[in-house]
Amino acid sequence: MQKISVLVMKITLAIFLCLFTSSLWAAQYVTRSDTKVLASKDLHAKVLGQLGKSSVIEATEADKGWYKTHYNGTDGYIQAKYLQETGVLPAEEESNDGNTIYIFGGGALALIAIIAGAVYRYAPKKKKRKKNLIITPQMIVHWYQCRHCSVYIQKSSEASLTGCEKAHAHHWIKLGEVGEHKYICKKCSTIINLVSEPAADGCKGGEQHQWRKV
Numbered sequence: 001m002q003k004i005s006v007l008v009m010k011i012t013l014a015i016f017l018c019l020f021t022s023s024l025w026a027a028q029y030v031t032r033s034d035t036k037v038l039a040s041k042d043l044h045a046k047v048l049g050q051l052g053k054s055s056v057i058e059a060t061e062a063d064k065g066w067y068k069t070h071y072n073g074t075d076g077y078i079q080a081k082y083l084q085e086t087g088v089l090p091a092e093e094e095s096n097d098g099n100t101i102y103i104f105g106g107g108a109l110a111l112i113a114i115i116a117g118a119v120y121r122y123a124p125k126k127k128k129r130k131k132n133l134i135i136t137p138q139m140i141v142h143w144y145q146c147r148h149c150s151v152y153i154q155k156s157s158e159a160s161l162t163g164c165e166k167a168h169a170h171h172w173i174k175l176g177e178v179g180e181h182k183y184i185c186k187k188c189s190t191i192i193n194l195v196s197e198p199a200a201d202g203c204k205g206g207e208q209h210q211w212r213k214v
Ligand SMILES: [Zn+2]
Pocket: 146, 147, 148, 149, 150, 151, 163, 164, 165, 166, 167, 169, 170, 171
């Protein structure tokens, strides 16, 4: 909630700033009497022209008793005491006033920047990716037995072929997955523990094992 209220406050401030700056120097004035328009803020400056009483001018700047206005395509200055404010120009009538547009544009940019900043800041951030729990597959260990030498080993991968005493290489028979049930072969007395009954192949003499659960 606090974040939202800060956001609203910022936007309000930006809009206010925008409106305020845009209207600051867009005031219309009416001349109280015949008035000279001078080239600078100086009573002795070059006279650009004369305005009759009740002429409407648009002041774009006010400084030390002088108002700046556009006069015949140039900047002119009129003494403030000759002018009477008529009110603030509606925004759509300011299109000829470069300064006003510039200031308004600046305000609008500030507004956009502030909103963009706020949205960026308060936008829900991407959720951090949860670290996936890496489940390493449990090593499945099998019993292997060589049909030549009857050696049997537990291996999680294929057993090495070298080192057979009865042949040039072991010839492994996969008997089954290592588990909690113990089996014994009546013929060769091999005792192994497996999840289920071992394969029959690979007993000595090329025969079939005769497994018995112990
Ligand atoms: Zn062998």
